[in-house]
Amino acid sequence: MKHEKVVVGGTFDYLHDGHKAILRKAFELGNQVLIGIVSDQMELKKDSVGIPPLEERKSKLEEFLEEQDWLERAEIVVISDPIGPAAEDRELEAIIVSEETRSRAEEINEIRESNDLEALDIIEIPWVLAEDGKPISSIRIRYGEMDEHGEIKKTEEDISDAG
Secondary structure: OOEEEEEEEEOOOOOOHHHHHHHHHHHHHEEEEEEEEEOOOOOOOOOOOOOOOHHHHHHHHHHHHHHOOOHHHEEEEEEOOOOHHHHOOOOOOEEEEOHHHHHHHHHHHHHHHHOOOOOOEEEEOOOOEOOOOOEOOHHHHHOOOEOOOOOEOOOHHHHHHHO
16 A cells, blocks of 8 residues: 655664665655654664764765665655654654554654544564574664674674684
8 A cells, every 4th residue: 555655763873774674665655755864962762872973874864765766755854852743744644663663653643643633554564684583773783793784793702613
């Protein structure tokens, strides 16, 4: 089912395969996609050490959208809270989430309903798993455990065990 306008949000600190999967689903299901990207000022609940500056993250996101020929269908907004414009944008019809962010989408729908707006269809996509069977995540990339594609990097311990 195609929606006129869908929303997705995130830090997009390392544009990894999980982010790309959620963006692919958003552009598959929406004619227009509102992308909320977290500002540098937002208090992040997750470990935020090593998150690149907003301009760098936004630039990489725009490059990816351009490569996919999606840039003209995208609207990128900087958000400084976890809700962003999703609670009040009347044109939105659906929100694309991962298991990790589903509860936030439910919270957004509660706010929308209290504002007399239609609830968004919540479309949850499965985790994109790394080589080790665990979800690809930015924090694991920042800590050097894996790359953006979920390939596990060899640790010094692994190398000495092999020798």
